[in-house]
Amino acid sequence: xxxxxxxxxxxxxxxxxxxxxxxxxxxxxxxxxxxxxxxxxxxxxxxxxxxxxxxxxxxxxxxxxxxxxxxxxxxxxxxxxxxxxxxxxxxxxxxxxxxxxxxxxxxxxxxxxxxxxxxxxxxxxxxxxxxxxxxxxxxxxxxxxxxxxxxxxxxxxxxxxxxxxxxxxxxxxxxxxxxxxxxxxxxxxxxxxxxxxxxxxxxxxxxxxxxxxxxxxxxxxxxxxxxxxxxxxxxxxxxxxxxxxxxxxxxxxxxxxxxxxxxxxxxxxxxxxxxxxxxxxxxxxxxxxxxxxxxxxxxxxxxxxxxxxxxxxxxxxxxxxxxxx
DNA sequence: GGTAGACCTGGACGC
DNA sequence: GCGTCCAGGTCTACC
Numbered sequence: 401x402x403x404x405x406x407x408x409x410x411x412x413x414x415x416x417x418x419x420x421x422x423x424x425x426x427x428x429x430x431x432x433x434x435x436x437x438x439x440x441x442x443x444x445x446x447x448x449x450x451x452x453x454x455x456x457x458x459x460x461x462x463x464x465x466x467x468x469x470x471x472x473x474x475x476x477x478x479x480x481x482x483x484x485x486x487x488x489x490x491x492x493x494x495x496x497x498x499x500x501x502x503x504x505x506x507x508x509x510x511x512x513x514x515x516x517x518x519x520x521x522x523x524x525x526x527x528x529x530x531x532x533x534x535x536x537x538x539x540x541x542x543x544x545x546x547x548x549x550x551x552x553x554x555x556x557x558x559x560x561x562x563x564x565x566x567x568x569x570x571x572x573x574x575x576x577x578x579x580x581x582x583x584x585x586x587x588x589x590x591x592x593x594x595x596x597x598x599x600x601x602x603x604x605x606x607x608x609x610x611x612x613x614x615x616x617x618x619x620x621x622x623x624x625x626x627x628x629x630x631x632x633x634x635x636x637x638x639x640x641x642x643x644x645x646x647x648x649x650x651x652x653x654x655x656x657x658x659x660x661x662x663x664x665x666x667x668x669x670x671x672x673x674x675x676x677x678x679x680x681x682x683x684x685x686x687x688x689x690x691x692x693x694x695x696x697x698x699x700x701x702x703x704x705x706x707x708x709x710x711x712x713x714x715x716x717x718x719x720x721x722x723x724x725x
Numbered sequence: 726g727g728t729a730g731a732c733c734t735g736g737a738c739g740c
Numbered sequence: 741g742c743g744t745c746c747a748g749g750t751c752t753a754c755c
Contacts, residue, residue: 531749536734575733580750619750640748 402466407479412492412509415439415456419486420693421683422514423534423708424525427541429552434695442545442553443481443517445474449551454482462486481517490631498633502670502677510680515629519595520557520588522629527577527584527617529625534708543572557588580617587615598630605632624675633675636667641708645682 416437419425425432429442439454451467464482483489495511505511516522528540541554548555548563555563563585565578574581587593593615598608605627612623624637636642638660646652646663653659663678670677687693 527750529749531732531747532734533736533748535736536748539735569733573734576731576750577733617750621749 402468403470403475404466405464405470405475405479405482407462407464407482407488409456409460409462409486409488410490410492410495411460412495413456413460413462413486413488413512414509415454415462415486416694417508417510418512419454419514420696421510421512422679423529423537424516424522425514425693426696426698427525427538428545429549429554431698432694432696434697437694441485441517442549442551443478444550444553444556445470445477447471447474449549449553450474450478451551452478454486462488485515485517487512487515487631498673498676501673505676505680510683511676513628513676513679516554518554519593519598519630520585521554523584523593523615523618523626524554524560524581526622526625526629527581528574529708530577530617530619530622537708540572540574544574547571557585560585561589577617583616584618605634608632609635628675628679634672636664636674636678638663639708641682642678645678645685649681649685 419432419439424430425439431440432438433440437455441452441454443450443452447470450470452464454462454464457463462482464478466478470478490512495509498511499506516525524544525537525541528544529537532540544555545552547567548559550559560568560582563582565582568574568578568581584593597603598611608630609623609627612618612626613620615623618626621637621639624635627633627635628637642663643656643659646659646666650663650666652662652666654662667674667678683693690696
């Protein structure tokens with residue numbers, strides 16, 4: 401008989417909407433079940449991996465059923481990790497502030513963006529999402545869990561820190577990211593990355609961003625993405641998808657730099673909430689094409705394209721072919 | 726400070 | 741089936 405946890409959630413929390421709000425909900429060890437509307441995952445806890453299923457039985461409450469019994473200490477850790485994933489600390493008032501700036505999301509209640517149970521997992525996932533198509537990111541995360549993760553859990557920083565680059569490259573196929581990921585893991589192990597400082601509201605965004613840029617494998621895109629994963633939503637994470645969004649959805653034209661500048665200016669009015677306005681706009685474009693994210697099938701299509709977390713079939717441009725549709 | 730090219734992998738294409 | 745091309749963001753060397 402396993403343990404069961406009941407976790408209080410804000411009254412406006414909706415599991416299906418708030419989990420299926422960012423591509424990471426499709427990365428191992430997380431598995432969203434579109435039929436039961438539950439999230440299965442494996443948490444790395446003190447006494448070993450713990451498989452669990454997260455469900456919402458009623459408003460304002462999340463229930464988590466574990467396959468094994470957890471100690472008191474493990475229960476506390478599990479609560480903290482699940483609260484982090486689901487952003488349960490972001491209150492109704494926090495979301496109201498966002499909706500006041502961007503009322504387009506008030507009726508749907510969007511505002512929370514799914515993340516990982518630990519900062520380390522968020523950072524490694526972000527590194528695996530750089531310079532690769534989404535299907536490559538999915539594969540890397542699956543193999544990291546299979547090869548390095550105990551019981552299918554995401555590998556811990558300690559485990560990754562003592563892994564050889566050749567193992568990461570050969571068995572997890574992370575390519576040139578191998579030593580960068582190991583160096584990041586070593587920094588976590590020796591306490592060089594302080595989560596409480598990164599999430600300290602009294603520390604300016606600029607200072608955090610500059611620190612993130614010094615980390616191995618973290619460039620401008622990854623640092624900006626880490627900012628939103630840390631709950632700092634004032635920056636856009638600019639990648640190839642941003643350009644696509646700027647051109648196709650917002651209708652900006654010109655060179656890449658001009659489009660990026662126009663996109664930045666477009667979201668300027670949303671101030672401290674720029675990323676959320678940008679992200680939910682983009683997420684809606686994905687959902688218009690693919691249907692609601694909570695109904696996406698668990699496995700992405702083999703041809704899954706470039707869009708982060710989206711199971712789109714995108715025919716490849718034939719060489720020499722016309723670029724027009 | 727800005728730019729070019731290398732770094733890897735996997736998918737798509739042409740033969 | 742095999743070889744080639746391409747996309748993706750970061751890092752380093754160079755100007």
